[in-house]
Amino acid sequence: MNFLRGLAAVLAVSIAVASSTSLVNAHGDVTPQAVDTTGLELVGEEWRTTNPYRGNAKALEIGTSAYAQNCARCHGLQVISGGLSPDLRYLEKGDEGDEWFIERIRNGATVNGITRMPAFDGLMSQEAMWAIREYVESKYEE
Numbered sequence: 001m002n003f004l005r006g007l008a009a010v011l012a013v014s015i016a017v018a019s020s021t022s023l024v025n026a027h028g029d030v031t032p033q034a035v036d037t038t039g040l041e042l043v044g045e046e047w048r049t050t051n052p053y054r055g056n057a058k059a060l061e062i063g064t065s066a067y068a069q070n071c072a073r074c075h076g077l078q079v080i081s082g083g084l085s086p087d088l089r090y091l092e093k094g095d096e097g098d099e100w101f102i103e104r105i106r107n108g109a110t111v112n113g114i115t116r117m118p119a120f121d122g123l124m125s126q127e128a129m130w131a132i133r134e135y136v137e138s139k140y141e142e
Helices: 002-026 057-070 094-107 126-138
Strands: 109-111 114-117
Touching: 057 126, 094 126
Parallel strands: none
Antiparallel strands: 109 114
């Protein structure tokens, strides 16, 4: 009986360690997935400070898929965070929030040497990033 209790305790600790390790690594190690932006008007090489796709149905469609593939792991399905990352429904709306959004998605965030948000600049096009913004804004709390 003591052997089974000991075995159960070792198993419980092993599961806890494995779970905590995956939680630590889960944030900031997303491998960016390609985003097909076919159908979106190109916005050029100069970075915009406001979303050129606001109200664009095609951008919303593309952004929905791109968010699911690249952002949901940390920021949650339907942009509802489980507490690991900021809840994106509460970002500033409209042009006011665009500059912060594009800065963060392009450059990421590091706190005390720990990557809290990976940088997507050079890994994802400007069109893809703004399409994601369009999706995120579609989920904002009223």
